[in-house]
Amino acid sequence: MRIEDKIIFNEIKKGNKEVYQSLFDDYYEKLVAFAKSFLFDQHESEDLVQDLFVYMWEHASKVNISTSIKAYFYQSIRNKCINHLKALKVKDKNNLLYMDGVLQADDDLQHFDPKLLNEIMQSIEDLPEQMGKVFRMKMLDGLSREKIAEELNVSVNTVKTQLQRARQRLREKLLQRTGLLFLL
Numbered sequence: 001m002r003i004e005d006k007i008i009f010n011e012i013k014k015g016n017k018e019v020y021q022s023l024f025d026d027y028y029e030k031l032v033a034f035a036k037s038f039l040f041d042q043h044e045s046e047d048l049v050q051d052l053f054v055y056m057w058e059h060a061s062k063v064n065i066s067t068s069i070k071a072y073f074y075q076s077i078r079n080k081c082i083n084h085l086k087a088l089k090v091k092d093k094n095n096l097l098y099m100d101g102v103l104q105a106d107d108d109l110q111h112f113d114p115k116l117l118n119e120i121m122q123s124i125e126d127l128p129e130q131m132g133k134v135f136r137m138k139m140l141d142g143l144s145r146e147k148i149a150e151e152l153n154v155s156v157n158t159v160k161t162q163l164q165r166a167r168q169r170l171r172e173k174l175l176q177r178t179g180l181l182f183l184l
Helices: 004-012 017-039 043-060 071-105 115-123 127-138 145-152 156-178
Strands: none
Touching: 004 017, 004 071, 004 115, 017 071, 043 071, 115 127, 115 156, 127 145, 127 156, 145 156
């Protein structure tokens, strides 16, 4: 670690608020921009950076910086972003399972969140006609790609492409409508 970094960090350990504020002012905006490059979410990026600075202030005696303060900050934010994205992925998988349950349910749809169910069904209805038909045949009727291709007199690759495009459009529509991310 550079001498300057050691001095700065020792001052933070001593509780020097002016040094801490100066460090915050020097790095906050840059770290938020760095986090946003991972998360694409300004608010969440700001929260992660603020959490890092709060942790550093409250636990300075436990923080071990072996390289430089700058490297520590960027590595910490990178790790926080990765952990945040992993947590979102878990939430998205749960939402996917929920949506799959909705789409595959026979007559027990009254047990599902009616608002979310309505958003899912409306998003499916908003798909272009052929794409919606292919998606419904696959997801609601449970037909194989080959069976769908045979019934619609198109190639299996066309069915595959239509399903991929439908999933992408549904992800986008459901995110816009509900704020929830679906992996489909």
